[in-house]
Amino acid sequence: xxxxxxxxxxxxxxxxxxxxxxxxxxxxxxxxxxxxxxxxxxxxxxxxxxxxxxxxxxxxxxxxxxxxxxxxxxxxxxxxxxxxxxxxxxxxxxxxxxxxxxxxxxxxxxxxxxxxxxxxxxxxxxxxxxxxxxxxxxxxxxxxxxxxxxxxxxxxxxxx
Numbered sequence: 001x002x003x004x005x006x007x008x009x010x011x012x013x014x015x016x017x018x019x020x021x022x023x024x025x026x027x028x029x030x031x032x033x034x035x036x037x038x039x040x041x042x043x044x045x046x047x048x049x050x051x052x053x054x055x056x057x058x059x060x061x062x063x064x065x066x067x068x069x070x071x072x073x074x075x076x077x078x079x080x081x082x083x084x085x086x087x088x089x090x091x092x093x094x095x096x097x098x099x100x101x102x103x104x105x106x107x108x109x110x111x112x113x114x115x116x117x118x119x120x121x122x123x124x125x126x127x128x129x130x131x132x133x134x135x136x137x138x139x140x141x142x143x144x145x146x147x148x149x150x151x152x153x154x155x156x157x158x159x160x
Contacts, residue, residue, distance in 0.1 A: 030096050035102030042137045045075035070133060076136035084144045093149040100141035100157055107134050 016024055050071050057067040087096045107130075114126050 031098035034099035042079040045079040072136050080140040087148045097145035135139040
């Protein structure tokens with residue numbers, strides 16, 4: 001018979017601290033914290049820039065598809081560029097990549113929650129809004145941080 005209590009806290013042990021006061025898994029803790037910062041900064045970029053971009057694009061009489069594309073990409077490029085520049089500050093080049101993996105996990109949870117718990121009348125709107133806001137920063141961040149993690153000169157802790 002297996003000892004179930006020995007493995008009961010195995011997963012959560014990586015969030016605990018050693019006797020020296022350091023986290024047992026610094027990559028996990030740092031990437032999780034960075035993922036929350038990515039969410040906040042990306043959300044703020046969309047919050048402040050969408051109306052500005054719409055005002056500029058609508059005043060010029062641009063088509064709706066162009067306005068939607070610019071409203072999706074410009075805040076994503078700005079927020080992602082900021083966090084990709086952090087790759088140069090960390091010894092472990094994988095922190096930013098792992099932060100975007102956390103955000104992929106959050107996006108999957110969010111889409112699942114919308115599909116399961118939101119009524120049909122509001123589901124379409126939330127899914128369209130999610131399609132406009134989630135993929136651009138997520139794909140730019142994942143691909144950009146992966147490539148930076150591979151090709152930066154200090155390859156001591158690269159991604160692969």
